[in-house]
Amino acid sequence: MALAEDRSSYQDLGRVALKQDLGRVALKQNIRKITVESLQLEPLCDQVVAYFAERLISKETLLRNSVMQKTFGDQIAIAFTYYRGGALVSCKYRDVNKKFWQEANTEKIFYGIDDIEGASDIIIVEGEIDKLSMAEAGIHNCVSVPDGAPPSVSKKDVPSADQDKKYQFLWNCKNYLNKASRIILATDGDTPGQALAEEIARRVGRERCWRVKWPKKNEVDHFKDANEVLMYLGPEALKEVVDNAELYPISGLFNFKDYFHEIDAYYHKKFGFEFGVPTGWNSLNNLYNVVPGELTIVTGVPNSGKSEWIDALLCNLNASVGWKFALCSMENKVREHGRKLLEKHMKKPFFVGRYGGSVERMSVEELEQGKQWLDDTFFLLRSEKDSLPSISWVLDLAKAAVLRHGVSGLVIDPYNELDHQRLPNQTETEYVSQMLTKVKRFAHHHGCHVWFVAHPRQLQNWSGSPPNMYDISGSAHFINKCDNGIVIHRNRDPENGPIDLVQVCVRKVRNKVAGTIGEAYLEYNRVTGEFSDAAGDMKLKKSSC
Numbered sequence: 345m346a347l348a349e350d351r352s353s354y355q356d357l358g359r360v361a362l363k364q365d366l367g368r369v370a371l372k373q374n375i376r377k378i379t380v381e382s383l384q385l386e387p388l389c390d391q392v393v394a395y396f397a398e399r400l401i402s403k404e405t406l407l408r409n410s411v412m413q414k415t416f417g418d419q420i421a422i423a424f425t426y427y428r429g430g431a432l433v434s435c436k437y438r439d440v441n442k443k444f445w446q447e448a449n450t451e452k453i454f455y456g457i458d459d460i461e462g463a464s465d466i467i468i469v470e471g472e473i474d475k476l477s478m479a480e481a482g483i484h485n486c487v488s489v490p491d492g493a494p495p496s497v498s499k500k501d502v503p504s505a506d507q508d509k510k511y512q513f514l515w516n517c518k519n520y521l522n523k524a525s526r527i528i529l530a531t532d533g534d535t536p537g538q539a540l541a542e543e544i545a546r547r548v549g550r551e552r553c554w555r556v557k558w559p560k561k562n563e564v565d566h567f568k569d570a571n572e573v574l575m576y577l578g579p580e581a582l583k584e585v586v587d588n589a590e591l592y593p594i595s596g597l598f599n600f601k602d603y604f605h606e607i608d609a610y611y612h613k614k615f616g617f618e619f620g621v622p623t624g625w626n627s628l629n630n631l632y633n634v635v636p637g638e639l640t641i642v643t644g645v646p647n648s649g650k651s652e653w654i655d656a657l658l659c660n661l662n663a664s665v666g667w668k669f670a671l672c673s674m675e676n677k678v679r680e681h682g683r684k685l686l687e688k689h690m691k692k693p694f695f696v697g698r699y700g701g702s703v704e705r706m707s708v709e710e711l712e713q714g715k716q717w718l719d720d721t722f723f724l725l726r727s728e729k730d731s732l733p734s735i736s737w738v739l740d741l742a743k744a745a746v747l748r749h750g751v752s753g754l755v756i757d758p759y760n761e762l763d764h765q766r767l768p769n770q771t772e773t774e775y776v777s778q779m780l781t782k783v784k785r786f787a788h789h790h791g792c793h794v795w796f797v798a799h800p801r802q803l804q805n806w807s808g809s810p811p812n813m814y815d816i817s818g819s820a821h822f823i824n825k826c827d828n829g830i831v832i833h834r835n836r837d838p839e840n841g842p843i844d845l846v847q848v849c850v851r852k853v854r855n856k857v858a859g860t861i862g863e864a865y866l867e868y869n870r871v872t873g874e875f876s877d878a879a880g881d882m883k884l885k886k887s888s889c
């Protein structure tokens with residue numbers, strides 16, 4: 345008798361079972377009482393015992409699990425008897441053509457349910473032969489689902505118990521399952537098997553589920569179920585598979601172990617820029633380095649040089665590590681922004697006279713060279729409509745710039761030029777918090793550093809000293825939520841030190857690997873817009889950083 349197992353027979357079973365289930369709904373009150381005699385079940389003949397022996401399932405195990413047979417005309421079918429509390433409640437047949445069917449009007453329960461009575465660990469497999477294979481390895485606290493596996497996980501929510509027709513067997517056996525502290529899912533390793541595990545886990549509670557990892561068969565494939573492991577690796581190996589079951593994953597709940605590869609890569613500095621990229625100014629080396637995926641808030645009173653300093657920083661980063669940037673600079677005309685960037689890059693003024701004085705102007709050839717550099721390095725996010733752009737609009741385009749052009753940094757300058765339509769009843773503080781969460785997610789997800797310029801609120805009786813990060817108009821969330829907080833300040837008090845000396849106040853650094861709070865002094869070159877480390881010990885007498 346050829347009784348080899350295959351998936352199609354399980355699918356047949358699914359169809360048969362579905363028909364039977366539909367039948368069962370109609371006949372809910374009509375569950376038959378059955379006995380071995382009423383079903384005319386017979387003890388196993390040698391032929392069937394030999395069939396199981398080929399699968400390394402012994403006669404002893406077959407007898408222990410009351411596997412029987414039944415004659416239909418000139419055909420013999422295997423009869424898997426379903427007992428509950430010692431009483432026969434259902435029977436499933438399997439014939440020579442690998443077809444399955446279940447006794448009509450009988451209960452849907454797990455196969456082997458009496459074996460898990462009071463067990464704190466329960467193993468669930470996908471077929472009767474897997475249950476018998478576990479028994480062969482001495483693992484008796486195991487049950488099999490009665491109807492095989494679904495093709496995929498249902499996209500719908502789990503229905504209520506009375507509507508959950510396909511998994512009625514689970515609800516019928518819930519008292520047995522409720523007592524278990526661990527439910528080990530040992531369904532097949534293929535897609536339907538995984539789908540079955542998920543369907544069970546979502547019904548019994550993922551938190552107490554574990555799953556087995558089927559061992560490798562060769563370089564590419566894994567053994568697919570308990571019987572294969574028993575046949576090819578033996579009972580000890582099957583026990584080991586169950587002993588080494590791992591926690592069933594819960595979406596959103598992780599172990600550190602899930603991230604060890606990242607921690608190792610970090611330790612061995614495989615990400616690149618672990619300490620951040622130096623700004624190009626020695627005085628800032630210990631204070632502020634640019635880490636991919638972080639958010640830096642830059643503030644300062646109007647005209648303090650925030651935009652100029654960020655532009656100079658981008659030029660330095662491009663020169664040192666070749667980064668490219670997306671620019672959302674709403675206050676700058678493109679030609680003016682282009683001029684400022686070109687001057688910093690070419691280290692020459694764009695014009696003669698006025699701010700350029702008598703310094704030689706960049707040549708036409710240099711302009712052409714510089715234009716090419718501008719085009720390769722910066723990508724402009726500009727709203728062509730009259731209305732102000734929203735933060736989602738900016739982040740969507742920045743994402744396109746990351747994916748299309750490989751940009752590593754985004755500048756949003758300034759916050760108040762974005763459209764900030766708040767939901768009714770939403771406070772500005774709540775709004776800023778949510779907006780910064782979006783910005784940080786973008787930065788983190790794309791490994792893109794974001795510089796966000798925000799103005800301080802109008803300061804009454806301003807003393808001329810650098811503003812506080814908590815003075816940023818809108819919300820304390822700017823300082824609370826950013827990774828780095830920087831105030832750019834230029835001195836306008838001759839009593840206090842050189843006029844226009846630039847103070848870079850690093851007020852917050854979340855990541856101690858990248859820097860620390862403190863201040864540095866830079867000089868601004870009005871002709872080229874470049875910043876350089878302040879000469880010698882040039883600093884302000886009174887510093888409020």
Ligand SMILES: Nc1ncnc2c1ncn2[C@@H]1O[C@H](COP(=O)(O)OP(=O)(O)OP(=O)(O)O)[C@@H](O)[C@H]1O
Pocket residue numbers: 644645646647648649650651652653675799834844845846867868870
């Ligand atoms: N340290 C400095 N010394 C002299 N002039 C400077 C200095 N820093 C910036 N400037 C000049 O100040 C002007 C404003 O600079 P920038 O646009 O960078 O300031 P900002 O802080 O971004 O201003 P706002 O808050 O108005 O956007 C520019 O013309 C720039 O050349």
